[in-house]
Amino acid sequence: MLKKHALIITIIYSTILAVLSLIHISGLKEINYSNTDKIFHFIAYSALAWFWFKALYYKFNKTFNASLLIAAIISIIFGIIIEVLQGTLTSTRVAENNDILANTLGVCLTIAILFLFKKAEVKK
Secondary structure (H helix, E strand, O other), X not given: OHHHHHHHHHHHHHHHHHHHHHOXXXXXXXXXXXXXXXXXXXXXXXXXXXXXXXXXXXXXOOOXXXXXXXXXHHHHHHHHHHHHHHHHHOOOOXXXXXXXXXXXXXXXXXXXXXXXXXXXXXXX
């Protein structure tokens, strides 16, 4: 199913991530732990990179390495744009450099894992 619907799933995930990043969600309890939200950023952008990799690899027939590189670039730029928009368009969200760092680290981990699995597969 992922191969067939990779692009649609990726666009839906990206849209949901953008909307949730920019809207004020009332009724949520504020988490007061220092930098706890960075874990969510890390996981969300790790998934974003994985989805974009799959879409590029399966739907656009890019090579494995090209898919990795393009997915990383798209995901990191997307995260930066969302942070800039949070700082300029919203009054309830704050743009933070540490969020960009958490997003980027999540992307890098996913790309590294995919690359290592591909290398291990080739060696078999």
